[in-house]
Amino acid sequence: MTIRMPAEWEPHDWLWIGFPWNPQEWGGNGTLMRAQDQLIAFADAVRAGGRGEEVRVVCTDLPSAIIAKALIKSDAKIVTERLGDVWLRDTGPIAVEQTDGSLALADFGFNGWGGKYEMPGDEDVGARLAAATGLPTTSVPLIFEGGAVDTDGTGLFVTTQQCLLNPNRNPDLNAKQIETLLAGSLGLTDMLWLGDGLVNDHTDGHVDNLARFVAPGVIAIPEATSADDPNAAIYADATARARAHGLTVASMPSPGKVVVDGEIVPASYMNFLIANATVIVPVYGVPNDDAAVQALAAFFPGRDIIPLPSDALLAGGGSFHCSSQQMPSVRA
Numbered sequence: 001m002t003i004r005m006p007a008e009w010e011p012h013d014w015l016w017i018g019f020p021w022n023p024q025e026w027g028g029n030g031t032l033m034r035a036q037d038q039l040i041a042f043a044d045a046v047r048a049g050g051r052g053e054e055v056r057v058v059c060t061d062l063p064s065a066i067i068a069k070a071l072i073k074s075d076a077k078i079v080t081e082r083l084g085d086v087w088l089r090d091t092g093p094i095a096v097e098q099t100d101g102s103l104a105l106a107d108f109g110f111n112g113w114g115g116k117y118e119m120p121g122d123e124d125v126g127a128r129l130a131a132a133t134g135l136p137t138t139s140v141p142l143i144f145e146g147g148a149v150d151t152d153g154t155g156l157f158v159t160t161q162q163c164l165l166n167p168n169r170n171p172d173l174n175a176k177q178i179e180t181l182l183a184g185s186l187g188l189t190d191m192l193w194l195g196d197g198l199v200n201d202h203t204d205g206h207v208d209n210l211a212r213f214v215a216p217g218v219i220a221i222p223e224a225t226s227a228d229d230p231n232a233a234i235y236a237d238a239t240a241r242a243r244a245h246g247l248t249v250a251s252m253p254s255p256g257k258v259v260v261d262g263e264i265v266p267a268s269y270m271n272f273l274i275a276n277a278t279v280i281v282p283v284y285g286v287p288n289d290d291a292a293v294q295a296l297a298a299f300f301p302g303r304d305i306i307p308l309p310s311d312a313l314l315a316g317g318g319s320f321h322c323s324s325q326q327m328p329s330v331r332a
Helices: 031-050 062-071 125-133 175-186 232-244 289-297 311-315
Strands: 012-018 054-059 077-080 094-098 103-109 137-143 156-160 190-194 212-215 218-223 248-253 278-283 304-309 324-328
Touching: 012 031, 031 054, 031 062, 031 278, 031 304, 031 311, 054 062, 062 077, 094 175, 094 324, 103 125, 103 175, 125 137, 137 175, 175 190, 190 232, 218 232, 232 248, 248 289, 278 289, 289 304
Parallel strands: 012 054, 054 077, 103 137, 156 190, 218 248, 278 304
Antiparallel strands: 012 324, 094 103, 212 218
């Protein structure tokens, strides 16, 4: 049976969002509480006054569910399911559309981003969330995170060599073998291989921090606007590879050099989430924030482009896209 992973801009039934809970992972100075506030602001913005898809905030236990419920201003729902970290883009199940329009789920192996961040609950939260849907689910024999790829819904995918070919994931598999597994599980027919991801990205270069499809055959990639941008060469290389692959590149501004506690952090506008009624964009209080919002608005005229602070989430290693996983709608 032919399968297809829908593009993110296609209609969703619901969106899972992970809720921060572990103070050991979020450091001091109130970062955990600010991360919780930022995730719930994200959840409320996705609901957009009830116009957006259903939101399911995934909390690891009753105490964190109580905190989340107190923060929510919309009708977002609470789901209690044990998880280690909040990054459900990487640990949650991925939906695919079958030939008849019905949905199925792919559940991949997970090893804590190459063994660097192994937290109890993350290894099987995808299987548990999948089981709760009642949808047919396939366990795929591949260590894989959803943030490692993006698709335009036509079978075209993009990834980075730094992540998918990293020996800390699947050391015995080459690019062609990985493509074959993704063809059978997600409907891949063509892969654009970019090189490295952002400097100091703890995920080993997830593509959802670097390059995102905004329309079929059109990929958004940042462009450095300052001489000290640490990712200037990475952006230029990604742009060249995308154009050589025959894609249209939509240039986006970069946040530039963002430093926290003396360390360059992988701040990116590319970690936006395309919801039914809105596009939620992480911003960092830097000069290019407004320009990034305006650039995305051109591709999503029917949606509200909502910039939200993401600095506390970035301290935990990700942003809005990383923390969420959508359930596409079944075709009529």
